[in-house]
Amino acid sequence: MRPYAISLFLLSLVFAGPCLADSTPWQAVWGSETATDKITMTGSANVMTVNDGRSLSATAAVTAARGKIRFDYQASKRRWSLIDDGTHLIQLHPDRKTALLLERPTLAVDRTLAERNYLAREEGEETVAGRRARIIEIAPREGGPPVYRLWLDRETRFALKRERHNVEGRLTSGTEYTAVQFGPAIAPEVFAVPQGWVTRQPVDKEAKLSLSQLGARLGFAVRSPKYIPPGYVLLGGYEQEWGRHRLRMAELRYTDGLRVLSIFQRERMGDEGMGRHGARGRGQGRGEGDRGRGGGLGLGPPGREKMTLVDRGTEKALRYFGRSAAVVVVGDLTAEEIVRIAKSVD
Amino acid sequence: MTDRDHIVDRLADYAVGALRGRTKARVERHLAECPACRRELATLQRTGELLNAVSLEQAPPETWDAVRERIGDLRRASAPTRPRFAWGLAMGLAAVLIVALGIFLQRPTPVGEPLLVVAVEADDEMQATIDGHLSTMWAAPLADEAAVGLRLAEWENGG
Numbered sequence: 001m002r003p004y005a006i007s008l009f010l011l012s013l014v015f016a017g018p019c020l021a022d023s024t025p026w027q028a029v030w031g032s033e034t035a036t037d038k039i040t041m042t043g044s045a046n047v048m049t050v051n052d053g054r055s056l057s058a059t060a061a062v063t064a065a066r067g068k069i070r071f072d073y074q075a076s077k078r079r080w081s082l083i084d085d086g087t088h089l090i091q092l093h094p095d096r097k098t099a100l101l102l103e104r105p106t107l108a109v110d111r112t113l114a115e116r117n118y119l120a121r122e123e124g125e126e127t128v129a130g131r132r133a134r135i136i137e138i139a140p141r142e143g144g145p146p147v148y149r150l151w152l153d154r155e156t157r158f159a160l161k162r163e164r165h166n167v168e169g170r171l172t173s174g175t176e177y178t179a180v181q182f183g184p185a186i187a188p189e190v191f192a193v194p195q196g197w198v199t200r201q202p203v204d205k206e207a208k209l210s211l212s213q214l215g216a217r218l219g220f221a222v223r224s225p226k227y228i229p230p231g232y233v234l235l236g237g238y239e240q241e242w243g244r245h246r247l248r249m250a251e252l253r254y255t256d257g258l259r260v261l262s263i264f265q266r267e268r269m270g271d272e273g274m275g276r277h278g279a280r281g282r283g284q285g286r287g288e289g290d291r292g293r294g295g296g297l298g299l300g301p302p303g304r305e306k307m308t309l310v311d312r313g314t315e316k317a318l319r320y321f322g323r324s325a326a327v328v329v330v331g332d333l334t335a336e337e338i339v340r341i342a343k344s345v346d
Numbered sequence: 347m348t349d350r351d352h353i354v355d356r357l358a359d360y361a362v363g364a365l366r367g368r369t370k371a372r373v374e375r376h377l378a379e380c381p382a383c384r385r386e387l388a389t390l391q392r393t394g395e396l397l398n399a400v401s402l403e404q405a406p407p408e409t410w411d412a413v414r415e416r417i418g419d420l421r422r423a424s425a426p427t428r429p430r431f432a433w434g435l436a437m438g439l440a441a442v443l444i445v446a447l448g449i450f451l452q453r454p455t456p457v458g459e460p461l462l463v464v465a466v467e468a469d470d471e472m473q474a475t476i477d478g479h480l481s482t483m484w485a486a487p488l489a490d491e492a493a494v495g496l497r498l499a500e501w502e503n504g505g
Contacts, residue, residue: 033488258487
């Protein structure tokens, strides 16, 4: 073989390398997750999501470099910013000159889990923000509507457009870039709290705990659900405390590789969530949906159990009062699946 | 006297003051006309006085032991024989009833399946869990960070 032929072969390998790396849809998808580790970019995007059953939308100026990303949102007359610096999520409120630092959550999800449960398919190409993008659709292997549709930049693998659908196939969020520039110089201060701003840090770092450790901290027996939908695995247990009433609960977090399922538990107080047959009749439970049925003799078993379901579009939340624990299940699952999970905790 | 016998039947009650009303009045009218009944009444009254004059004495302990033993003999002699398994069977049935009652009282779904209430608004507790879930979604694989950030801002601003 002549020397120039060998050189030509080696050169072709060098230039074809990135393309070969994206030869499968999953490789392209995972490549998009780390795209901003290697490049700098600025751009503007239209963002929408469903929250509390209604659609929210905003435009966002996006800046990314060295694994950090910043979104400067504009919605109506409101402006705010969100920075992920790899350690914290920092919400900047320019009107108040305050910064809220939230612990950046970490989810050690095994990518092969997603590949086992979902199928990534190439759906052609389109131009987004003036750039050629591969369209990749990710749907459950066992059937059902796609969860994600991604438009990945051919050159950088950056996701130029992204759509998320819930378990019923409804579009629940989407981001589409209208302009993008790769490779600009970006100052490190872009990803830091501006000098002189008030900083609040309300949440402690969460630690992964076993069931027995959670039980010891919270003072009740934390239970593992007997039913989890196929494909889901446990990520860990965590102690959580939120809200005005500083609710302390145990959280068991599961994933199927893409979706996240959270199961919260706390000790049940008395007969909350349940009416009682009998003398006092209706409405002896506490809280929403706790009405009893009444009409009995006042002597007998607790009344009909109550479950409260809230459908946010992006996910559903269901509260179930078991014999000893109050359970809240949150996830993008059908109502039937969520009920089954919650009841299996008892 | 045709009703004398009836009066004799009442004299013992009259002697201890147990008669009232018209019965007592009739006995007194008869006593006023009948010397024989007055004598009978006098005899009854003296007997009573004699009985009241006698002091009570404590019986020796062995007397009561003998009485109890005798009563026991009479009961055993008169009672029908019962097989031992009958008592065991009764105890077993009672235990089964107690367990069944316990299960009935503790059963979690006494009126069928739990009632599913679809709420439009989440209360504080459910909202807290949804928010907690949302914050973890930032780190979920393939998360649309821009969209999650939009929801987080709504959360921070109270929805």
